Amino acid sequence: MASHRKRLRLNWIDCTVFAVLIAATAYVGYRVGSVLEYRWDWSGIWDYLYRWDEDQQRWVANLLMQGLYTTLRLAVWGIALAAIVGVVFGIMRTWRRLFPRMLSRAYVELVRNIPPLVFVFIFYFFISSQVMPLLGVEEYIRDASPGTLAWLEVLFGPPNLIPNVISGVLCLAMLEGAYVTEIVRAGIQSVPKTQVEAGFSVGLSRWQLMQHVILPQAVQRVVPPLAGQFITLVKDSSIVSLISVQELTYLAVETAVSTSRIFEVWIIVAALYFGVCFSCAVLFNRLEKRMAVRGQ
């Protein structure tokens, strides 16, 4: 491997910028302390990540980490579902029949022109009253064997909160699915018409063409915007705290209120979100490079 890595070197401009940044941070910290008469106290706060459980004699996740796990579950399932929604509606958006095109268009415009919060409130009402009874999640959990429950707990979190998490996932997926739809549509339409002609001339049907020629090329082209959208989804997952899904933001509010260590809690929460989103960004970047190498 003869990869050339750029040497990391600081010149005086970098040093100045760093110095200014550190000074600014210190100043803000100082102002918070003096003007708001805020007393920084980081001592007990870490227990809200993990606490020592006397009964079980081990460290267990406390509110903030539980929230992070729920957020991660929301993100993973949300991304998977949003991708499916996006691909289905994205294909419909380019279909030659009018009805699927209109349906898909209506969905996208609806979501894009309503504030996410309002969408979540309305859609949650619909989910909780219509979809959840239809899915029969609660009955399923009630009747599940301990083995299944253990699996469900890994996948969706504590059994009593599963309906709650699923509502959150559905809301998020429908919300972000609209944006994924637009990305997929743009990807499909960026594949030149000549590819369609080439596919037809070897006898492929429309569906085979989509599956083997158009979609693979479309996906290659939309990896960067999709990655961005998925990271947005992780951040947007905090929205479902408003419908009482007990993810990181929801539990952070509780922790902040009950400890009155507002800044400390939110700084920790910000760091957790940053960690997740930044890791995703790095991961997607790698993926993109790998695909680029294979494509040429």
Add this chain to the structure above:
Amino acid sequence: MSPRKGSQGRAKVVVEFEGVNKWFGDFHVLKDINLRVRERDRVVICGPSGSGKSTLIRCINRLEEHQEGRIVVDGHEIGNDPKSVAAVRREVGMVFQQFNLFPHLTVLENCMLGPTKVRGLSKAEARDRAMQYLARVRIPEQADKYPGQLSGGQQQRVAIARSLCMQPRIMLFDEPTSALDPEMIKEVLDVMADLAQSGMTMLVVTHEMGFARTVADEMVFMDEGSIVESAPPERFFTNPENDRSKLFLSQILSH
């Protein structure tokens, strides 16, 4: 049409145009086209730019729709029936000016896609067949590369192999050498001449008059959407009847 070079009696008609008209909006692009191509015929279509040559051959596998008249290909009338269109596309191969290979698939995969998905061959059968045709267009060693890694001439030969893997009864070529550098034109024309030798029914749009003269057994000259003249090459090149054909030939052969 004209008696064949080998003259083994009257072969079956595989492509027939009867009073075909086509418009792009208000623009009358094909005007009352009548054309018959028999099995093993090699028809070369020429004419000035914009005369409708591409549109004509693209109507054969319904990459373009005609509005009036009848087109019958291999016994199927081309119309709104998706079944007959699908049947025709299975039996008709097409080679484009810009190659139009699938850039996300390797050369081998390009050649295997149609046979596995459309003809229902197993992977192994399709691979054997692909290698056989890649050998025939003389690039078996490039099988695992991606199209982007090949020269224009190699890509066009892969495109020919990809079509042949479907074992079509008719091959359409739309200016297959126009996008190529001069030194690569010959390698593609040689492959096409081989194919003609093997008895493939071919319709070729090209400006390569040397190729036309040696390979064609029918020259079709188009101008402004009409077939102005059609004749065997010996007559077409030495003694064209139509003034516009004469003008075209003098222009194209002068350089």
